[in-house]
Amino acid sequence: xxxxxxxxxxxxxxxxxxxxxxxxxxxxxxxxxxxxxxxxxxxxxxxxxxxxxxxxxxxxxxxxxxxxxxxxxxxxxxxxxxxxxxxxxxxxxxxxxxxxxxxxxxxxxxxxxxxxxxxxxxxxxxxxxxxxxxxxxxxxxxxxxxxxxxxxxxxxxxxxxxxxxxxxxxxxxxxxxxxxxxxxxxxxxxxxxxxxxxxxxxxxxxxxxxxxxxxxxxxxxxxxxxxxxxxxxxxxxxxxxxxxxxxxxxxxxxxxxxxxxxxxxxxxxxxxxxxxxxxxxxxxx
Numbered sequence: 001x002x003x004x005x006x007x008x009x010x011x012x013x014x015x016x017x018x019x020x021x022x023x024x025x026x027x028x029x030x031x032x033x034x035x036x037x038x039x040x041x042x043x044x045x046x047x048x049x050x051x052x053x054x055x056x057x058x059x060x061x062x063x064x065x066x067x068x069x070x071x072x073x074x075x076x077x078x079x080x081x082x083x084x085x086x087x088x089x090x091x092x093x094x095x096x097x098x099x100x101x102x103x104x105x106x107x108x109x110x111x112x113x114x115x116x117x118x119x120x121x122x123x124x125x126x127x128x129x130x131x132x133x134x135x136x137x138x139x140x141x142x143x144x145x146x147x148x149x150x151x152x153x154x155x156x157x158x159x160x161x162x163x164x165x166x167x168x169x170x171x172x173x174x175x176x177x178x179x180x181x182x183x184x185x186x187x188x189x190x191x192x193x194x195x196x197x198x199x200x201x202x203x204x205x206x207x208x209x210x211x212x213x214x215x216x217x218x219x220x221x222x223x224x225x226x227x228x229x230x231x232x233x234x235x236x237x238x239x240x241x242x243x244x245x246x247x248x249x250x251x252x253x254x255x256x257x258x259x260x261x262x263x264x265x266x267x268x269x270x271x272x273x274x275x276x277x278x279x280x281x282x283x284x285x
Contacts, residue, residue, distance in 0.1 A: 066248045071255065074248040084252060087237040091222050092260075094150060094233070098157030099218050106165025106214070107207055113166070114173030115199065131163045135221070139228050153225035153233070160221030164213035172206025173199055208272040215264045219257055 050068050057067040078084040113120045113127070139156055146152035176199055184194050226235025234253045241250040 063245045063247065066251060070248040071251045074246075075252045075255075078249060078252050084237075084256065087232065087253070088234050088256065090150075091226060091233040091235070094153040094157055094225065095218055095222050098154045098221070099161055099214060101154070102158050102161035102165050102214055102218070103211060106162050106210070107169050110166040110169025110207075110210075111173060111199075111203070114170045114203075115195075127163075127166060131167070135159050136224065139224060143228055148229045152229045153222070156225040156228070157218050157221040160224075161214035161218040164217060165207075165210045168206045168210030168213065169203060172203030172210075175206065176202035204275065205272065208268055211268050212265050215268070216261060219261055223257070 054067050054069060057065055075084070109123075109127075113124060135156075138159060142155050142159070143152050146155055180198050180202070181194060184198050189197070222233070223235035223238070226233030227239060234257065237253050238250055241247075241253075
């Protein structure tokens with residue numbers, strides 16, 4: 001009787017394991033089908049947009065507009081000659097430095113403002129004041145103070161990317177459930193343990209969202225810095241080609257900036273899924 005009971009338990013366990021494996025395989029298949037569907041839709045959308053652009057772009061004055069085929073030809077020419085990289089490299093250096101500083105300083109300051117009310121009361125009004133001023137209005141002042149070299153460009157880009165970081169980080173910490181903090185304190189968690197196990201995991205999706213916004217605003221600041229500070233960088237390339245009516249070449253750096261933004265955003269989304277997989281729930285990407 002005991003042997004039969006044990007055998008039945010083993011069979012039940014095997015059945016449960018098989019059911020779990022089937023459920024996991026079904027979930028993987030669903031995610032794979034959804035991914036393929038998303039890719040197919042995006043490729044079809046891209047083909048339609050480029051096709052319409054190619055057709056109707058040919059009817060517009062070529063000194064004012066161009067077509068994707070001519071942009072592709074111009075891109076091959078500019079990449080082959082090294083012209084695109086010569087202007088893009090300095091801008092990417094500014095983007096890397098400015099975004100890194102904005103991410104680190106903005107995240108730290110947002111955490112401090114949200115967790116310590118004295119710091120929030122003392123500094124919050126200055127953050128609001130500076131955020132309320134259009135960043136473009138401060139560019140001439142930054143150029144006056146920092147000159148026309150890379151320092152001014154980094155400061156301008158930092159100014160554009162900083163506020164999304166600090167505001168989203170602040171909001172993320174404020175959205176942490178107070179009951180979780182009370183539970184942590186009831187278990188005598190130290191402040192460091194609260195930060196590690198409750199505050200930072202809860203605020204992480206907001207921080208990554210701030211990074212996404214900072215990337216977009218950082219690209220704007222990068223181009224604006226090129227326009228105001230020196231005859232170099234991708235912003236100057238856009239202005240130079242536009243002033244000489246080389247519209248096909250003008251679109252090459254513009255499309256490149258868009259591809260950089262999309263790539264950086266995708267990388268941040270991948271990073272978010274890796275470090276905070278619970279944020280993927282309900283996501284269709």
